[in-house]
Structures are given as structure tokens and as C-alpha cells.
Amino acid sequence: xRQDPARLAARLDRPxxxxxxxxxxxYTAALLTQIHARHRGEEGFxxxxxxxxxxxxxxxxxxxxxxxxxxAAAALAHQALAGxxxxxxxxxxxxxxxxxxxxxxxxxxxxxxLRRYLPAGAYRxxxxxxxxxxxxxxxxxxxxxxxGYARAGELPRLPAGDGWRARxxxxxxxxxxxxxxxRAFGPDRTEIQPHQEEK
Numbered sequence: 593x594r595q596d597p598a599r600l601a602a603r604l605d606r607p608x609x610x611x612x613x614x615x616x617x618x619y620t621a622a623l624l625t626q627i628h629a630r631h632r633g634e635e636g637f638x639x640x641x642x643x644x645x646x647x648x649x650x651x652x653x654x655x656x657x658x659x660x661x662x663x664a665a666a667a668l669a670h671q672a673l674a675g676x677x678x679x680x681x682x683x684x685x686x687x688x689x690x691x692x693x694x695x696x697x698x699x700x701x702x703x704x705x706l707r708r709y710l711p712a713g714a715y716r717x718x719x720x721x722x723x724x725x726x727x728x729x730x731x732x733x734x735x736x737x738x739x740g741y742a743r744a745g746e747l748p749r750l751p752a753g754d755g756w757r758a759r760x761x762x763x764x765x766x767x768x769x770x771x772x773x774x775r776a777f778g779p780d781r782t783e784i785q786p787h788q789e790e791k
Contacts, residue, residue, distance in 0.1 A: 593626070593627065593630060593691060593695065594691060594692055594695050595741065596623060596737075596741075597623065597627075597684060597687050597688035597691055598688045598692070599777070600616075600619070600620060600623065600684055600688070601681065601684045601685040601688045603616065603776065603777055604616065604677065604678075604680050604681045604684055604685075605681060608677060611775055612775060612776060612778075613677045614775075615772055615775035615776035616677060616680075616776045617673050617677070617680075618772060618776075619772055619773065619776040620669065620673060620680060620684065621670070621673060622729075622730075622733040622737075622772075623737075624666050624669060624670055625726075625727070625729075625730050625733070626730065626733065626734055626737065627662065627666055627687075627691070628663075628666065629722060629725070629726045629730055629734075630722065631659050631662070631663065632722075632725070633718070633719075633721065633722030633725065634655075634659075634722075635656070635659070636721075636725075637717075637718040637721045637722060638706075638715070638718040638719075638722075639652050639655075641710055641714050641715075641718055642702070642705060642706060642709060642710055645709040645710055645711075645714075646705050646708075646709035646710075649705060649709065650701065650702065650705040650709070651701070652702070654697060654701065655694065655697060655698060655701070655702065658690070658693065658694035658697055659694065661690050661694075662687065662690045662691055662694055665683055665686045665687040665690050666687055668683040668686070668687075669683035669684050669687055671683075731761065731765075732761075732765045732768070732769075733765075733769065735758065735761050735762045735765050735766075735769075736762060736765050736766045736769035736770070737769065739762055739766070740769075740773075
């Protein structure tokens with residue numbers, strides 16, 4: 593979630609023909625849906641789990657403030673989708689910066705607490721619930737999107753690759769995602785490490 597808004601902001605700085613502009617709007621809308629789903633999932637599942645196990649050892653209030661700023665930037669980006677593509681540049685760049693700051697805060701404050709207080713099974717349950725509560729369209733985008741950022745060995749531990757249903761969903765959704773991504777960004781996946789699955 594840190595890399596993709598920055599990649600999108602960089603792409604919006606370059607000219608785009610009609611087909612690419614349409615793909616960029618669709619990709620941006622799907623990415624905004626993922627960001628919103630992540631916010632709802634953290635507040636609805638992961639943070640309550642962590643609060644129940646960690647108690648006062650972790651303060652989630654600053655992250656809630658982060659999310660308010662992210663939500664405001666995402667709303668501006670969503671509104672800009674209806675106008676010229678150039679109007680997306682500023683809100684997407686702002687969103688990328690705010691998400692980067694939020695994720696830095698989370699890595700410093702929440703990730704150590706998650707590792708210390710939340711059992712791995714409970715964390716995986718929360719991650720699966722986030723994916724399961726997404727819309728069908730959101731899941732079609734999320735599975736290949738998450739898999740595209742997975743490092744070697746990570747995919748089996750992600751909701752996008754956990755279990756045979758998830759693997760079938762991933763296989764079915766990868767071609768459509770790849771077409772959308774190629775139309776939006778061009779043939780090379782700029783600023784993304786190549787995906788490597790375990791054989």
C-alpha cells in the first residue's frame with residue numbers, strides 16, 4: 593500500500609492517451625477502494641484484537657488520526673476521478689505522502705505490538721476477514737494486487753494466496769488485473785519488485 597500510490601502519482605505526472613487515461617481512472621478507483629477497505633478492516637478487526645490482547649501497552653489513537661487525514665485525501669482523489677486526469681495528480685500525491693507517514697507510524701508503534709501480543713492465528717483471521725468483507729470487485733482487484741507485491745515465500749501467508757479457494761481466485765483474476773495494469777502503466781511494472789512465488 594506504500595508503493596502503489598507513489599507509483600500512481602509518478603505515472604500521473606506523464607501524459608496519457610485516452611485508453612491509458614481510462615485505465616488509470618479505473619485503477620485509481622480500485623486502489624482507493626482497497627485503501628478504504630484496509631481502514632475499515634484495521635478499525636473493525638485488527639485493532640480491536642490488538643486492544644483486547646495488548647490493553648494499555650499500545651496507543652492506537654495516533655493511527656486513528658492518521659486515517660482521518662488519509663480518508664480526507666482519498667475523498668479528494670475520488671472526487672477528482674470525475675474531472676480531467678491532470679486533476680488527480682495533486683490528491684494522489686498527497687494521499688501517497690499521508691499513507692507513507694501512516695505506515696511509518698504503524699511500523700514503529702503497532703507492528704512490534706502485533707508481534708508481541710497478537711497470536712499469529714488471530715492476525716491471519718483478521719487479515720482474512722478484511723478480504724472477505726470486501727466487495728466482489730474489490731476481491732478481484734485485491735488478490736492479484738497483493739500477490740504482485742509479495743516477496744518470495746510470502747504469498748502462502750497472505751489472504752490472497754492462503755488456501756485453495758484463494759489460489760483459484762488468484763489464478764482467475766490475474767489476467768484481468770495484468771491487462772488493466774499494463775494499460776495504465778505500460779509494459780513495465782515501474783517501481784515494483786518482480787513477484788516471485790515459491791515453487
